Amino acid sequence: MNGPRRIEYLERDTYRQRRYRDAARALPVFATILFFLPLFWDWEAGTGIRPSVLIVYLFGMWLALISLSALISYLIRFSDGDSRDSPTEGDDR
Template sequence: MRERATPLFLERRSYRQRRLMDAARLLPLLGVLLWLIPLLWPQRDPAGEVAAVSTSSAILYIFGVWVLLALIALFVSLMLDSKAETADDGNV
């Protein structure tokens, strides 16, 4: 708040809630970005001059991103859930 004299009260949790909603909105964009990165990897080259990324590391990366996205989605939905359904841990 601009005015320092009056200590304006903003509830932290609802602020957090809205940031969580922002996170929920941004999550697919994060997924798109992370899954676009493999396109930058060196490809299999018939001439064999550049060492291509091995499929095993590609699998690890892609599935790692997958797990990461699922975990973030789990976190976000749990946090949003707890607000919407049980609002009784009121230590603001």
């Protein structure tokens, strides 16, 4: 028989900081998928997709991804969680 399960507990701030960092790592993959998405559009079937729609889509995604990365960067930098990147007092790095 197995003993009681050990439950790991992370502080809320540390947990959020890790999720923000995970989001920052996943953002380039998400962006790549979104930028390659127009390659799968059906250009020949009279659906009305014109090159102007593609330009608006690309610049809209570009603006949205810049905004999202700025927000994630702000959340990582100014959250009260894990501050392992900043030296502590008396640290001679």
